[in-house]
Amino acid sequence: MLDIYHWLRSLLNQVFSQGMIAQTLSGTLALLIPALFLGGIVTCILWLLKRPATTAFIATVWGVWLLLIPLIYLKGSGTL
Numbered sequence: 001m002l003d004i005y006h007w008l009r010s011l012l013n014q015v016f017s018q019g020m021i022a023q024t025l026s027g028t029l030a031l032l033i034p035a036l037f038l039g040g041i042v043t044c045i046l047w048l049l050k051r052p053a054t055t056a057f058i059a060t061v062w063g064v065w066l067l068l069i070p071l072i073y074l075k076g077s078g079t080l
Helices: 002-015 020-049 051-077
Strands: none
Touching: 002 020, 020 051
């Protein structure tokens, strides 16, 4: 998963400029794209098998990612 993040981050750094906002945007997108892709696959499978469980799974995945994104940025900035 970390290799995917670094690959996406380097790919997005070629698209965006090297400013602070562009760095933050590319880092956030590099974290969200794999989560949405993998979460979408798992959600589709769960939706086919158990439709009511899908809502709880989506909420759990978003909660985990909302906790991870600030922690990764704080660790990278040396604050944590």
